[in-house]
Every structure is written in structure tokens, then in C-alpha cells.
Amino acid sequence: MKMRFFALATLWCGISMFAQDYFPKNDGVKADNNNYTALTNAKIYITPTNVLDKATLLILNGKVVQAGKSVTLPKNTVSIDLDGKFIYPSFIDIYSDFGIEKPKSSSSGRRTAQYEPSREGFYWNDHIMPENNAIGVFKYDDKQAEELRKVGFGTVNTHIQDGIARGTGALIALNGKGSDADRILDDKSAQYFSLTKSVAQQQSYPSSLMGSLALLRQMYYDADWYAKGNVETKDRSLESLIANKNLVQIFEAGDKGNVLRADKIGDTFNIPYVILAGGNEFENISDIKATNASLIVPINFPKAYDVSNPFQAEFVSLKDMRFWNQAPSNPKALEDNKITFSLTLHDLKTPAEFKGKLATAIEYGLSKTKALEALTTVPAAILGKSAEIGTLQSGSQANFLITSGDIFDKGTVLYENWVQGQQHIINDKELKDIRGDYELSAGGNTYNLSISGEPAKPKSEIKEGDEKRSSNLSYDNNWMALTFHSKVGDEIYRMTGKVDPASDKLSGKLLLPNGTESTFTATKTSAFSEKEKEDKQDKKPLIQPVAYPNVGYGYANKPKQESILFKNATVWTSEDSGILESTDVLIKNGKISKIGKNLTTGGATVIDATGKHLTAGIIDEHTHIALLSVNEGGQNSSAEVKMEDVIDPEHIGIYRNLAGGVTSAQLLHGSANPIGGRSAIIKLKWGASAADMIYDNSPKFIKFALGENVKQSNWNSFSRFPQSRMGVEQMFINYFQRAKEYDLKKKSGQAYRVDEEMETLAEILNGERFISCHSYVQSEINMLMKVAEKFDFRINTFTHILEGYKVADKMKAHGVGASTFSDWWAYKYEVNHAIPYNAAIMQQQGITVALNSDDAEMSRRLNQEAAKTIKYGGMTELEAWKMVTINPAKLLHIDQKVGSIKEGKDADVVLWSHNPLSVYSKAEKTLIDGAVYFDLEKDKQQRKAIRVEKAQLINLMLKEKDKGSATQEPKKSNKEEFHCDSL
Structure with a gap:
């Protein structure tokens, strides 16, 4: 009777709660129900750190009136x-x-390039949609x-997950017994952004991560101009x-x-973003901490790989195995x-996964x-809603969970989830937990x-x-x-009981x-909790230490400076002093301190380089390793994008290049x-962050391109200018x-x-x-x-420049340098006139000539490219x-x-086993700023x-x-090796 009365009281409370006080009362005789509800004798977590035993929670009309150990209950209280x-x-x-x-x-089938926006009266880029409102x-x-x-949730902040600027979200109470008038707590709770283009819009730009970043920056500049x-x-x-800039x-x-x-981006425009993380922040925790940003963290931990097949197991990288662990x-x-x-x-994939994933995080130390x-309290504070949700303090919404015990314990049952004072039954709290071990007597045996299993969904084993x-x-x-077979596939016993x-x-x-009818009895011999406690005596998870990079x-x-x-090295100075025999070089404080014979150690580690060769680190003027994207082809000009934005410090090409003696690129x-x-322009500091790789006061460069690629000769694209x-x-x-x-205009002092x-x-x-301009044929070089x-400016470098030998005199007069391949030719039509003597001919005309890779494999053997x-062309060893x-x-x-090896320069040097121009030579040690970033013995x-x-x-x-x-299939996750034309 008591429970029936309570259900009726709750219903009447709901009627009064979910109708505005100015609604007309035309349907019979109505009266508001103002009964209180008191939940007594519970252990109450008012906040995560304010916990009361044997306490009472008093609620009225969907709000918390009071929570405490001594709560005076009004007369009209249902307990x-x-x-x-x-x-x-x-x-x-x-x-x-x-x-x-x-x-x-919005597209059907294959996407076609769309370079212009599709909407009028909105921003010039279709992927910027802050006008969207989730509500x-x-x-x-x-x-x-x-x-x-x-799984315990009472409130969600929802939004349209589409586009780069996504519009506003809405804060929703998961109240199944009210209306949207009650459930919608805030119809503009936050403004959302991402780095991912809209799937519903087809505009080609941006087509890369760096393009998305550039678009966001330009959006903010344009908003300021508009405002x-x-x-x-x-x-x-x-x-x-x-209008929404003051939202979260x-x-x-x-x-x-x-x-x-x-x-x-947030720092640039003074915006304190709350950032959805990726779950791998532990790999770069110091830089993440330095942002001071609040994070929203997923716990979609990966499943173990099914490595039972040793051949398939080879597909899984150590990085992916580590991440699982x-x-x-x-x-x-x-x-x-x-x-x-x-x-x-x-x-x-489903909310049902949440409890297990969270339990794993706690097992791992959370x-x-x-x-x-x-x-609870953190998401509420992030949204500025601490007074309304996230706690059970007076005045907050009556959103709470009733459980059998510690909510994070595996055996705990969630009985009810009350949202805005409305009871939602998850499991019957009157249901007895029958889990445990029993001695079963049935049929004389x-x-x-x-x-x-779960208390409401138990499993049996006999x-x-x-x-x-x-x-x-x-x-x-x-x-x-309960049913069971007395013998496998044989007689079946059936039993039932209250x-x-x-x-x-x-x-x-x-x-x-x-x-025949009979009776059964099952006497409990041990409780389920006791057995589980024994099971938990397993060792703590074996977690592999984080590496740099991981x-x-x-x-x-x-690596640290040494x-x-x-x-006694053979020192290739790359200076006028040439190649020095039996010479000492002292590295100190990240610099080349001294060069000479019979130098004293001064406490330095001594390396006997007798019979070995010491050179400056190789510099690759043109490469695409260590990048997350290489082309922004959504427009005919992408001068706004920055390769610095998309450096990938974990790219294995960095390590391989160090093994080939490359220190800068x-x-x-x-x-x-x-x-x-x-x-x-970076130093290949393996294990450092992307920001720490970039040169201090780095010179400013930009890539231009000529030829087949830019006019889209091989793309079958006819909608973007230029086509010739x-x-x-x-x-x-x-x-x-x-x-x-x-x-x-900018220099005039006018607003711009x-x-x-x-x-x-x-600039x-x-x-x-x-x-630095990608180039091939002489006509375009001249152009x-x-x-x-x-x-009234000069081109700094023509890269590739495979017809440079035809216009070397004009290049010299212009003052441009050249960065070319040693012996690439005939790999596409505009390379038909390439010759391997190109570098030597340009050098003989007084042009500064470098050899580049434009290829991850070639980049780590530029020493051999130089030897060609x-x-x-008959170059000397030193000039080569x-x-x-x-x-x-x-x-x-x-x-x-x-x-070059010169006193005072950065200690970016390589110790080679033989003459560095030899195919038999190996880089034994590669140093950057005096720190050893590659060591051949350590590599072994x-x-x-x-x-x-x-x-x-x-x-x-x-x-x-x-x-x-559950496991997942083995998979190979090789990173793409980018080239000039990679899209």
C-alpha cells in the first residue's frame, strides 16, 4: 500500500511539475501536489568529497531541499x-x-571537386556553420x-557533430516522464568546433588538417573585422x-x-577552449599539462589484438600493442x-560498455x-552549471542514483536513476541478490x-x-x-521457487x-563478494613504460646534451679548411667548442675516432617526412597553411634519417x-615535441610549384583554375x-x-x-x-630544377639557388630532358647547389646521392x-x-665508420645540439x-x-610516405 501511495504521489508531483503555473485548468478538478519525498538511512555523496552515512535526502518538485544527517521532515513527506x-x-x-x-x-557516389560555397548569406566556407543550433x-x-x-547518466550536453564550426549545443535532462519544456536545461549551452569537415557539405577547401587550422584562424580574423x-x-x-562567443x-x-x-589557436585568439581529448594524452603529458586546458576524456580503450596466429601478429606494430596496454x-x-x-x-559503441571501461581505468590507478x-562536479563546473547539476546540495536538481554499494565496484547494482525528481527504475531494489556458492540437493543427488553475473541477470554453473x-x-x-542436465545431453531437471x-x-x-514432482533445496556455502575478493588477488596490470616517442x-x-x-677523426669541415686528418673535435654545451690536435678532455666523454670520419649533419632541403598532411589542394593558393602545424614527431622517418646522418630538414x-x-625547418630531435623540433628564429619559407601537378594534368579535374x-x-x-x-593599405595605417x-x-x-619552388622545364623557370x-624580389631556391642546366646562366644572374636530384630522370613527361650532370653544371656556373630527397627512402641515404x-660531373669529394x-x-x-664543422656552430655532427661518401659507411653516432640522437650500438x-x-x-x-x-583482428597501421603529389 505504501508503494502504491508513493507512486500516486510521484505522479501528482509530476503533473504539477511539468505544467507551467499559468496554464489553464480546464480538464476537471485539479490541485497541485506539494508532498516532499525523503530518502532516508542512505550513504549520500552530496559531492565526491562530502559523504554522509545514515543520512537523508529531501526533495520537492524536482529539486533538492536538503541533504544531511539531521533533516526535519515536513508533515506532508513520503519516506x-x-x-x-x-x-x-x-x-x-x-x-x-x-x-x-x-x-x-549530401553527395551520391564519388565526390566531385567543389571550390565555391553553396550558400548565400553565410560565411564563404560551407564547413563554417556556427549558425546551427542543436535545439x-x-x-x-x-x-x-x-x-x-x-549506466548512471542524468544529463547530457548534445550538439550537431558535423563541420569545423558546428554551432551551439543544448543541455538535456534525461527525464523520461516530463516534456521538453522540463528536460531542456539550456538551449544554448556551448559553442562547438572541430578539425573535421562537414559530411553534409561538399566544398573542397579545406582538404587537410593544416587547412582546417588555417580556416579557423581566418574565421576568427574575419569575425573580428565583421564585429x-x-x-x-x-x-x-x-x-x-x-553572438555566442561568451558561451563555453x-x-x-x-x-x-x-x-x-x-x-x-585558443591562445592566439584568447579563447579558453574546453578540449575533447583522444585518450593518448599520457604520451605527451607535460605539454598537455602546459596548456592549462580543461579536457573531456573518452575511455574507449582498445581491445586486445587476437595474436594467436603468429603470422597475423606480425602485422601489429609495437606502438599499437603499447597503446592497448x-x-x-x-x-x-x-x-x-x-x-x-x-x-x-x-x-x-554502446553506453553499456561504459561501466567496464571505467572499471578498467580505476584498476589502472584512477x-x-x-x-x-x-x-559530476567537473562537467557541471565546465558548463557553469554547478548550482544546478552535479551535486546534491540544496537547490540543485534532484538527479541522483540509488545503488547497492560503491558505485565503482564491479558487484554494485544500480537500482534507480532519478532525474529532475522523477524515478526511473533500473533494477528492482527489493530483488534479493542470490549470487554465491550453494550445495544443491535435487532428486536424491x-x-x-x-x-x-549481475544480480538482476545471474548466471549458473552446476x-x-x-x-x-x-x-x-x-x-x-x-x-x-533453474534447469540442468543430469548428464550431458541426457535427463533434464526443472525447478522453480520463490x-x-x-x-x-x-x-x-x-x-x-x-x-515426478519433488522439491529442491540449495544452501549457500559462500557469498559472491567473498569469492570476488579472492579473484581480485591477481597482480596489478603490467603497464609498459612510456617511451619518447612512444x-x-x-x-x-x-636525449640530453653531453x-x-x-x-683522431678525419674531419670533413665543409669549410675552406677542407678535410682534416687525425683531428680532435670537442663538443660542449651543445656547440662545437674546439677543433684541433691533442685537445684535453675537460671532463668530456672521450670517443676514439681513429680511422673514422666526422662530418656536419646532413641537411635535406626538400622532404615530406614527419608530416600528417602534405597538400592543401582545395584552393589554387594555400599560402595561409603552415607545415609547422602538422609536424608528426613520432614518424619513424625521423629515426631512420638520423641513422642516415641527417640532422636538419x-x-x-x-x-x-x-x-x-x-x-x-626542423632539427630531427627524436623524442622531442613538434614545437621543440622547429628551429629557433626559424627562417620563413614557402613552397611554390610549377608544371604538370599545379595545372592538374593527371587529376582529371577541370573545375579549378589554372588549367594551363x-x-x-x-x-x-x-x-x-x-x-x-x-x-x-596595411602600411598606410588604414583599417584592414x-x-x-x-x-x-x-612577406x-x-x-x-x-x-622554394618545385620546377622542371626551362620555360617555367624563366617565367x-x-x-x-x-x-622586385628574388626566388630563393628552385627545387627539382631538372632542366636547370639549360638556364644556369640566367639563374646565376637572378641570384637563385638550386636543390636537385642526383640522377632522377624520365619518370614523367616533363622530366624527359633531365640529365645526371645537372648538379655539376649548375655548380660550375657559380650557383649554390644542394641535393634533396623528396622521398623518405632517399632522405636517409643522401650521403650516397652526394657521391653520385x-x-x-667530376666533383671533388669535398664539393660533393x-x-x-x-x-x-x-x-x-x-x-x-x-x-659545417666550425667553432661556435651548433653541435650537429655525425661520426661515420668509413668515408661518408661510401655505400659501406654507416653513421655510428648522430648528434644534434650536442645530444646523441642516434647510436649504432644502442640501436642494436x-x-x-x-x-x-x-x-x-x-x-x-x-x-x-x-x-x-573480446579481441580485435590484427591490423597493419603503416603511415603513408608522402611525396609532392600526395593528396
Whole structure:
């Protein structure tokens, strides 16, 4: 009777709660119900750190009135005794698409290039859609809400997960008994961004990660210009962006590197983004901590790989094996480093996975207090809703969970999830937990019965002696039904009975295989919790230490500067002093300190280099290793994009290049368009962050391109200008004229719209940025030099330049350098006239000539490429060597720092086993800034360590499979090796 009265009271409370007080009362006689509800004798988590035993929670009209140990109950109070049970605030997910239809592609079949926007009155780029509002398309789905409530969630922050600027989200209470008027807590709760293009829009730009970053920067510049009243035409997108700038700004990064990229944009425009992380932040935790950003962290930890087939196991990289092993430690790493974070269901296939994933994170060291904070108080604080949700303090919404015990314990049952004071039953809290071990007496025989699983969905196991019997158990409303075979595939026993909540015995009717009625009894011999405690005596998870970078060949510790004295080396200076025999070189404080004979150590480590050769580190003027994207081909000019934005510090090409003696490189944009992106000039510091690889006060470069690629000869694309070589020339003239006008306006002191593309081109006109131009045929080489001279600047470098030998005199007069291949020819039509004597002929004309790779494989054997010029052109050994050391340094304007062995220069040097121009020579040690980044002997040790570690991880994954855990198929995850024309 009491429960029926309570249900009726709750119904009346709901009627009063879910109707506005000014609604007319035309349907019969109505009265508001103002009964209080008190949940007594529970352990209540008012907040994660304010916990009361034997306390009372008093609620009224969907709000918490009071929570405490001494709560005075009004006369009109309905009480529910929760003796022995726990109450927690319901969970909050602030990164959801609940109630939002998945975006659908507007294209049918293969996408065609679309270079112009499709919408009028909005921003010029279709992927910028801040005018979208989730509330406009939101449809409450109680089936989906039920799945979320079952795992403890009471509130979600939902949005349209499509586009780069995605519009606003809505904060929704998962109240299945109210209306949207009650459930919608905030119809503009946050503004959302990402680095991913819309699937519903087809505009080609951006086509790369660096393009997305550039577009976001330009969007903010344009919004500032628009906000100051400088634009007459209405732009609904920018107006929305500006109107919502004071909301919480949430950015989907989805990867540790993108967290840093997003934060950098935020710092540029003074926007404190809340960032959706990727789950791999532990690999770069110091840089993540330095952002001071609040994170939203997924816990979609990967499954173990099925490595039972040794051949298939070879497909799985050590990096992927490590990530499986280490990923569950990510929340603990964030906690240990005092990084503010909330947890999200994002990327889980179903909400039902959440409890197990969270349990794994706790097993890996995440504290229960921090876990609860990450699901309640932290997300509430991020949204500025701490007074309304996330706690059970007075005045907050009555969103709470009733559980059988500690909510993070495996055996705990979630009974109810109350949202806005509305009861949602998950499991019957009156249901007795029958799990445990029993002695079963049935049909004159005795069996061992073990009941495990979830309290509401128990599983049975029956043994007769040591023999297991097939069985099936169902349990509902305190009635149990059990069947089992007396022998495998033979006689079936059927039994059913009402469970007595006060007894540890199970008993009831038994139907024997012959149809005779009898009775059964099952006496509990041990409780389920006791057995589980024994099971948990397993060792803590074996977690592999994080390496720098966290891939195969990563180092246990980041390399540090050392004082090293190389004794009796053959020193290739790449200076006028030439090659010095039996010479000492002292490395100290990251610099080349002294060069001479019989130098004293000064406490330095001595390396006997007798019979070995010491050179400056090789410099690759043109490469595409260590990049996440190489071309932004969505427009004919991409001067706004930065290769520095997309450096991949984990790319194995860095390590391989170090093994080939390369210490510096220019990472160039590809040749998808005439005006490419801004270059990155880096030192190959394996284990360092992308930011730490970039040269201090790095010279400014940009990639231009000529020829077949930029006019799209082989793309079957006919919608983007230019389509011809003469069109390429006119494009350059047009863009430089516009840049000239832009620069004049900027210098005049007039108000101007910041345009990153024009800013970059103006730097070229002002001699502040240098052009490295992809080129082949002589006509185009002449053309670009003439265009440059028309605008009073000079091309810095022609790269590839395979017909340079035809116009070497003109190049000399212009003052341009050359970076070419040693012996590439005839690999496409415009290379038909290439000859291997090209480098020597240009060098003989007084041009500074370097050899580049444009290829990950060639990049690590540039020493051998240099040797080819001795055969093709009769170069001396020293002049040949200069083509991969001091000459590229000069072309890149870093020759005051690197490129030769000279006192005072950076200690970027390589110790070779033989003459460095020999195919038999190996780089034994490669130093950058005086730190050893590659050591041949250490490499041998690493190869062995990799085999041992992979074997350990394979054994751990095999154990996972043996335990019955779900696994995933082995897969190969090789990174693409980029070239100029990679799209």
C-alpha cells in the first residue's frame, strides 16, 4: 500500500511539475501536489568529497531541499527507507549527440571537386556553420535515454557533430516522464568546433588538417573585422559566432597532438577552449599539462589484438600493442598531473560498455573520487552549471542514483536513476541478490551450484563432482527458475521457487526427468563478494613504460646534451679548411667548442675516432617526412597553411634519417597548387615535441610549384583554375598584385582585414619570406624569375630544377639557388630532358647547389646521392659533400648555425665508420645540439628490446583472449610516405 501511495504521489508531483503555473485548468478538478519525498538511512555523496552515512535526502518538485544527517521532515513527506544503500549525483556527459540525427552526406557516389560555397548569406566556407543550433533539430528519444540512464547518466550536453564550426549545443535532462519544456536545461549551452569537415557539405577547401587550422584562424580574423562594422553584407555565420562567443567553447581534438593544435589557436585568439581529448594524452603529458586546458576524456580503450596466429601478429606494430596496454592509464596520468578533466561516452559503441571501461581505468590507478568528480562536479563546473547539476546540495536538481554499494565496484547494482525528481527504475531494489556458492540437493543427488553475473541477470554453473552440467537460470521479481542436465545431453531437471529475502537458502518445486514432482533445496556455502575478493588477488596490470616517442625505437629518456671529445677523426669541415686528418673535435654545451690536435678532455666523454670520419649533419632541403598532411589542394593558393602545424614527431622517418646522418630538414608543402604552404625547418630531435623540433628564429619559407601537378594534368579535374602553364603565370601575377595592394593599405595605417594568405605573400614582397619552388622545364623557370623581378624580389631556391642546366646562366644572374636530384630522370613527361650532370653544371656556373630527397627512402641515404656527383660531373669529394651539408644550409639561411664543422656552430655532427661518401659507411653516432640522437650500438640493443617487449605484450593479449575477453583482428597501421603529389 505504501508503494502504491508513493507512486500516486510521484505522479501528482509530476503533473504539477511539468505544467507551467499559468496554464489553464480546464480538464476537471485539479490541485497541485506539494508532498516532499525523503530518502532516508542512505550513504549520500552530496559531492565526491562530502559523504554522509545514515543520512537523508529531501526533495520537492524536482529539486533538492536538503541533504544531511539531521533533516526535519515536513508533515506532508513520503519516506523511503534506503538502509544499507548509497545515493550519488547522476552523471553528466558534456560531449554527446543525444537526440540529434547523424549527419548524412549530401553527395551520391564519388565526390566531385567543389571550390565555391553553396550558400548565400553565410560565411564563404560551407564547413563554417556556427549558425546551427542543436535545439532546432533535437528530438528526445527515451529509448536512447534509457540506455544512458542505465549506466548512471542524468544529463547530457548534445550538439550537431558535423563541420569545423558546428554551432551551439543544448543541455538535456534525461527525464523520461516530463516534456521538453522540463528536460531542456539550456538551449544554448556551448559553442562547438572541430578539425573535421562537414559530411553534409561538399566544398573542397579545406582538404587537410593544416587547412582546417588555417580556416579557423581566418574565421576568427574575419569575425573580428565583421564585429567592428567593416562589412556591409550580412553574414549569418559570423553573426552567430560573435553572438555566442561568451558561451563555453568546446573543441573536438580527438588526439594528443590536436589538443596542442587547438590550444594554440585558443591562445592566439584568447579563447579558453574546453578540449575533447583522444585518450593518448599520457604520451605527451607535460605539454598537455602546459596548456592549462580543461579536457573531456573518452575511455574507449582498445581491445586486445587476437595474436594467436603468429603470422597475423606480425602485422601489429609495437606502438599499437603499447597503446592497448597503456591507454587505460590515461585518466590516472591526467589525475597525477592535476589536469582538469571530465569523462565522456564519446566513441563507445554502446553506453553499456561504459561501466567496464571505467572499471578498467580505476584498476589502472584512477582514484574513485576523481572518477566521480569527472562525472559530476567537473562537467557541471565546465558548463557553469554547478548550482544546478552535479551535486546534491540544496537547490540543485534532484538527479541522483540509488545503488547497492560503491558505485565503482564491479558487484554494485544500480537500482534507480532519478532525474529532475522523477524515478526511473533500473533494477528492482527489493530483488534479493542470490549470487554465491550453494550445495544443491535435487532428486536424491547433491551438486555444487555457483551463481554469478549481475544480480538482476545471474548466471549458473552446476557441477556433479568435477563434471560440469549444462544449466540455465532465470530470475525475476524474486522468482527463480533453474534447469540442468543430469548428464550431458541426457535427463533434464526443472525447478522453480520463490526466493525468501530473509534466508540464504533457495527452495521450491522440482520436476524430475520422468515428470515426478519433488522439491529442491540449495544452501549457500559462500557469498559472491567473498569469492570476488579472492579473484581480485591477481597482480596489478603490467603497464609498459612510456617511451619518447612512444613507438618502436623510442627512448626511455629524452636525449640530453653531453660533453664529448672525438679523438683522431678525419674531419670533413665543409669549410675552406677542407678535410682534416687525425683531428680532435670537442663538443660542449651543445656547440662545437674546439677543433684541433691533442685537445684535453675537460671532463668530456672521450670517443676514439681513429680511422673514422666526422662530418656536419646532413641537411635535406626538400622532404615530406614527419608530416600528417602534405597538400592543401582545395584552393589554387594555400599560402595561409603552415607545415609547422602538422609536424608528426613520432614518424619513424625521423629515426631512420638520423641513422642516415641527417640532422636538419625542410618539410615542404606538396605541389597540388601553384602557391603552396609555409615550410617547417626542423632539427630531427627524436623524442622531442613538434614545437621543440622547429628551429629557433626559424627562417620563413614557402613552397611554390610549377608544371604538370599545379595545372592538374593527371587529376582529371577541370573545375579549378589554372588549367594551363600560362594560367599559372597569370595566377602568380594576380596574387602578387593583390598582395602588393594589401601591403600598401596595411602600411598606410588604414583599417584592414587581416588575411593570412595576403600576409604571407606580402612577406615575400618585403624580403621576409623565401620561395622554394618545385620546377622542371626551362620555360617555367624563366617565367617565375621574370614574375619575381616584376615585383622586385628574388626566388630563393628552385627545387627539382631538372632542366636547370639549360638556364644556369640566367639563374646565376637572378641570384637563385638550386636543390636537385642526383640522377632522377624520365619518370614523367616533363622530366624527359633531365640529365645526371645537372648538379655539376649548375655548380660550375657559380650557383649554390644542394641535393634533396623528396622521398623518405632517399632522405636517409643522401650521403650516397652526394657521391653520385663525383661520377656524374667530376666533383671533388669535398664539393660533393657540401651539397648535402653547407650548401642546403645556405639555401635555408641557417648556415650560421649548422652545415659545417666550425667553432661556435651548433653541435650537429655525425661520426661515420668509413668515408661518408661510401655505400659501406654507416653513421655510428648522430648528434644534434650536442645530444646523441642516434647510436649504432644502442640501436642494436633497441632491436633486441623491441622483440622482448612485443613478446611480453603478445603473451598479455593471449591471456586476455584466454579469459574470454573480446579481441580485435590484427591490423597493419603503416603511415603513408608522402611525396609532392600526395593528396
